[in-house]
Amino acid sequence: MSVSPTPSLGLLQQPLPMEQYGVVSQPVALFACIAMALLYVAVLYAPTLLLRLPPPPSFKSFMIRRFLCAVVSSILSLFLSALILPVQTKELSQFFRVFGIRVDHIWQAVVFPLSLTSLMYAGSLCNKCLLLLDSWRQYRSSGGGLSFDSCKHVLQRFLAWLSAISSNVLAWRNYVVAPLTEELVFRACMIPLLLCGGIRTINVILLCPIFFSLAHLNHFMEIYVKQNYRIKKAAMIIGLQLGYTVIFGSYASFVFIRTGHLIAPLVAHIYCNFMGLPVLFSTRNGTVCIAFIMGFLSFLWLLFPMTNPHLYNDRIDNCSCWQGHCSWSERIVRSSQ
Numbered sequence: 454m455s456v457s458p459t460p461s462l463g464l465l466q467q468p469l470p471m472e473q474y475g476v477v478s479q480p481v482a483l484f485a486c487i488a489m490a491l492l493y494v495a496v497l498y499a500p501t502l503l504l505r506l507p508p509p510p511s512f513k514s515f516m517i518r519r520f521l522c523a524v525v526s527s528i529l530s531l532f533l534s535a536l537i538l539p540v541q542t543k544e545l546s547q548f549f550r551v552f553g554i555r556v557d558h559i560w561q562a563v564v565f566p567l568s569l570t571s572l573m574y575a576g577s578l579c580n581k582c583l584l585l586l587d588s589w590r591q592y593r594s595s596g597g598g599l600s601f602d603s604c605k606h607v608l609q610r611f612l613a614w615l616s617a618i619s620s621n622v623l624a625w626r627n628y629v630v631a632p633l634t635e636e637l638v639f640r641a642c643m644i645p646l647l648l649c650g651g652i653r654t655i656n657v658i659l660l661c662p663i664f665f666s667l668a669h670l671n672h673f674m675e676i677y678v679k680q681n682y683r684i685k686k687a688a689m690i691i692g693l694q695l696g697y698t699v700i701f702g703s704y705a706s707f708v709f710i711r712t713g714h715l716i717a718p719l720v721a722h723i724y725c726n727f728m729g730l731p732v733l734f735s736t737r738n739g740t741v742c743i744a745f746i747m748g749f750l751s752f753l754w755l756l757f758p759m760t761n762p763h764l765y766n767d768r769i770d771n772c773s774c775w776q777g778h779c780s781w782s783e784r785i786v787r788s789s790q
Contacts, residue, residue: 476539482650485537486643489530490664493638496526516622523634534642538649552641553715558765562714565759570721572755575748577732580741632722639665639702640709640718654710662702666695701725711760 477485497519500506509515531552540551549555555562571578618624639661647657705718735741 476649476651477537477646479650479652481537482646482652485533485646486661486664489533489638489642490667492529493523493526493634494667496522496529513622516626520626520630523630527634527637530638530642534646538645550713551645552637553709553713553717554641555714557767558714559716561764562712562717563720565764566708566712566717567720567724569752569755569759570724572748572752574724574728574731575751576734576741576745577728579744580732580735580738583735583738583740627726628723632719632726635665636705636709636715636719636722640705641715644706644709648710658703658706658710661706662699665702666698697730708760711762712765713762714765717760717765 499522500518501508509518534552535548538551540548643661643664644657647660648654652660701722705721708721709715709718731745732741733745
């Protein structure tokens with residue numbers, strides 16, 4: 454039996470009857486995803502609550518311990534997902550492709566999603582340019598001008614900023630550890646399970662952010678303490694955070710499913726963490742609001758074309774999963790005969 458290629462892979466494509474492949478049942482897929490979400494949070498607190506380790510002597514030591522816990526939970530989730538998925542290959546590269554860990558089409562997976570995501574920040578970028586322009590005008594009005602020394606000074610300040618960022622433990626959390634481990638668990642591990650469970654693609658995109666948000670509920674107690682135990686204010690802050698994680702989680706899941714590349718939602722995650730919440734308007738200049746609207750409309754217009762699966766894959770099988778791993782068992786048996 455052969456698997457015929459399909460001309461395109463639409464977001465709302467109706468899944469094939471996957472029971473014929475003997476894949477994961479829906480209850481098992483959902484239970485595994487819930488377990489991975491809880492595991493991601495539980496391992497963070499395991500050193501103090503389970504292992505009874507003494508508190509770290511410094512904030513940096515505390516964060517490094519959490520980094521190690523996040524890496525451990527991600528590896529455990531990867532093994533759990535691999536045990537449940539019907540992957541029957543001994544080739545390491547083929548195994549990692551199931552989770553979107555690939556090197557082919559890597560520049561497309563970096564440039565296109567990053568460009569698409571930056572359109573949502575057109576207002577923020579416009580605002581930063583206006584602030585930079587104001588600073589330049591103040592510098593010119595104070596008698597400064599464009600010279601070799603001024604350019605050298607700007608470059609030195611930029612390099613000093615990069616050095617400070619690279620040595621900042623919070624920067625490592627926001628731009629390296631958190632994006633990498635969260636995308637690995639909540640996209641690479643969960644989405645193949647849900648798709649192989651026969652859950653429709655649109656439902657997977659809406660379901661994954663719920664697991665993603667559950668893993669952020671542990672921040673409630675931290676915010677609750679910081680807000681002097683005022684539950685209403687803490688609930689408002691955590692509600693805003695959860696709303697943002699749901700929106701971003703849906704977008705990241707969409708990008709991961711469409712591209713089949715883990716690095717695609719990863720670069721979007723890092724960029725969003727770096728930029729923060731998009732600037733919608735500015736009281737000082739209406740250009741920011743116009744830039745945001747134009748960027749948002751461009752984002753909607755290019756959303757499907759820039760995430761077309763054919764840009765990121767040489768061959769797309771007739772399967773609801775972008776890598777066709779629901780029929781991997783069948784293809785591997787056929788190729789070995």
